[in-house]
Amino acid sequence: xxxxxGKADSSMRLPCKSVAxxxxxxxxxxxxxxxxxxxxxxxxxxxxTGPAIPGLEPKPIWSVPDAPFVSAIGxxxxxxxxxxxxxxxxxxxxxxxxxxxxxxxxxxxPDPTSGGHEQTLLLRDSHHGGPVVVVRYxxxxxxxxxxxxxxxxxxxxVDESGRQVWRSPTDGTGQGRFFVGxxxxxxxxxxxxxxxxxxxxxxxxxxxxxxGKSVSTxxxxxDDDEAVYGATNxxxxxTMYNILGRTGLEGLDASTGKPAWKLxxxxxxxxxxxxxxxxxxxxxxxxxxxxxxxxxxSGRQIxxxxxxxxxxxxxxxxxxxxxxxxxxxxxIALDSATAKxxxxxxxxxARDLQPRAAAxxxxxxxxxxxxxxxxxxxxxxxxxxxxxxxxxxxxxxxTADNGxxxxxxxxxLYGFRVKKLS
Numbered sequence: 001x002x003x004x005x006g007k008a009d010s011s012m013r014l015p016c017k018s019v020a021x022x023x024x025x026x027x028x029x030x031x032x033x034x035x036x037x038x039x040x041x042x043x044x045x046x047x048x049t050g051p052a053i054p055g056l057e058p059k060p061i062w063s064v065p066d067a068p069f070v071s072a073i074g075x076x077x078x079x080x081x082x083x084x085x086x087x088x089x090x091x092x093x094x095x096x097x098x099x100x101x102x103x104x105x106x107x108x109x110p111d112p113t114s115g116g117h118e119q120t121l122l123l124r125d126s127h128h129g130g131p132v133v134v135v136r137y138x139x140x141x142x143x144x145x146x147x148x149x150x151x152x153x154x155x156x157x158v159d160e161s162g163r164q165v166w167r168s169p170t171d172g173t174g175q176g177r178f179f180v181g182x183x184x185x186x187x188x189x190x191x192x193x194x195x196x197x198x199x200x201x202x203x204x205x206x207x208x209x210x211x212g213k214s215v216s217t218x219x220x221x222x223d224d225d226e227a228v229y230g231a232t233n234x235x236x237x238x239t240m241y242n243i244l245g246r247t248g249l250e251g252l253d254a255s256t257g258k259p260a261w262k263l264x265x266x267x268x269x270x271x272x273x274x275x276x277x278x279x280x281x282x283x284x285x286x287x288x289x290x291x292x293x294x295x296x297x298s299g300r301q302i303x304x305x306x307x308x309x310x311x312x313x314x315x316x317x318x319x320x321x322x323x324x325x326x327x328x329x330x331x332i333a334l335d336s337a338t339a340k341x342x343x344x345x346x347x348x349x350a351r352d353l354q355p356r357a358a359a360x361x362x363x364x365x366x367x368x369x370x371x372x373x374x375x376x377x378x379x380x381x382x383x384x385x386x387x388x389x390x391x392x393x394x395x396x397x398x399t400a401d402n403g404x405x406x407x408x409x410x411x412x413l414y415g416f417r418v419k420k421l422s
Contacts, residue, residue: 045063046063046064048414050393050409050410051389051393051394052389053364053389053394054362054388055359055364055388055419055421056362056407056418057416060407060415060416061098061404061416062097063412063414064412067083067413068084069081069082069395069396069413070084070120072122072396072406073122074357075133075160076131077095077160077402078094078095078101079092079398080092080133080158081413082120082135088106090104090105090135091104092162095406095415096402096404096415101162102161102162102163105164107139119197120138121137123198125157125179125230126182127159128182130160131159132157133157136154136155136189138152138153139152139168139170147172152170153176153188153189165209166179176188179209180200181231181232181234182209183207183208183231183254184209185200186203186206186207186214187200189201200227201226201228202219203219203226204216204219206257217238217252226238227268229249230271232273232274232297234255234297235251235254235261237250237252237276237296238250248263248265249262249263249266249276251297251299260298261298263292263299266280267280269315270317271296272317273317274296275296275302275317275336276293276295277292277315277334278291278292280292287309288306289307289308291304291306291307291334292339302339303335303336303338303339305338307340310328310332310344312327312328313327315355316356316357316358317358318359318360318363320360321358321360321361321382323361325358325365327354329347330346330347331345331353331355332345333382333383333385342384343385351378352369353368353378354366356377357397357399359403359405359418360418361383361420361421362381362421363382364392364397365377375394376391376393377389378390379392394407395407395408396408403417403418404418405417
């Protein structure tokens with residue numbers, strides 16, 4: 001599923017190094033003695049000298065030196081990482097051993113004179129029930145035959161074995177073709193540098209990535225407000241409208257193009273596997289709203305509650321504690337079983353914090369505005385909101401489903417076991 005619905009950018013950014021380093025930097029790790037995948041060059045272990053991080057064991061189980069890190073997301077048992085200052089290469093790291101899986105995949109950079117906001121994004125999605133990473137980036141297609149050089153928004157889809165599942169064609173037919181939940185969507189990428197960046201808009205048709213008949217979504221290629229947020233079990237979650245112009249969400253059956261369920265008046269706030277978070281209309285007082293958790297495959301309501309009004313630019317789920325964290329003007333934590341508020345950041349003089357990772361009952365919030373040279377994190381108990389560590393000077397952190405966290409610190413990567421909070 002797409003995070004942030006699966007969109008994820010851990011904002012771990014380090015100085016740019018050569019893409020050629022990918023095959024050697026990630027080939028060897030210390031600690032677990034696991035099998036190597038790909039290149040076999042060795043490197044000396046790197047001692048972790050950074051701050052103690054609540055929720056993680058004190059000593060790493062592996063390290064990777066000299067890693068030109070940009071961003072990462074965790075999958076089931078691997079980390080998908082971008083290397084190079086602009087995400088010039090994708091690599092998969094085994095979460096238990098720190099070893100490279102397969103070979104690094106260079107990403108063709110766009111023409112630097114083209115301008116615009118062209119951030120490379122990592123999205124977690126699924127294919128035939130297994131997790132995949134979708135790299136959504138601006139690709140430079142070289143001149144060939146009678147076709148001139150051009151840039152296009154492209155998707156590269158890789159599973160946890162390192163196998164390429166799909167990628168946007170570069171033969172002139174790939175423009176506007178993207179991957180979502182095992183289907184190829186014809187549409188456009190939102191490039192707003194806001195909370196909807198990276199999602200698809202104007203999606204008019206869907207085709208199974210393994211081949212088959214295309215179905216129409218009923219959307220218009222001119223509809224800028226229609227957005228596709230994610231997919232699960234063949235249901236595409238997207239914005240829908242009725243004839244009165246009232247917005248809502250719809251679960252589109254990708255095999256027929258027909259709606260399987262509708263949530264009138266709902267606004268998308270996040271999607272975490274089989275958990276869809278939406279916000280309804282304000283009540284008459286204007287002070288509270290109805291928040292709802294829904295099963296995106298069936299449209300079945302899981303939980304709903306009235307809560308104080310809040311925004312949600314970034315959202316993530318801690319599967320261990322059941323806390324869903326949303327960050328808008330301030331951070332709020334919801335109970336995924338009841339939809340009730342567990343805690344919220346006091347709005348007065350609130351620091352601008354964005355949740356980047358959560359596991360074992362601990363969440364790691366980054367101070368928004370951190371730059372390429374300096375990052376500041378706050379660790380909290382995501383059940384209670386208690387601050388566990390303040391002003392953590394690390395470059396980034398992300399977690400995989402198998403209980404391993406990856407930390408970037410001073411040019412190296414470290415794997416830690418998650419230590420669940422009592």
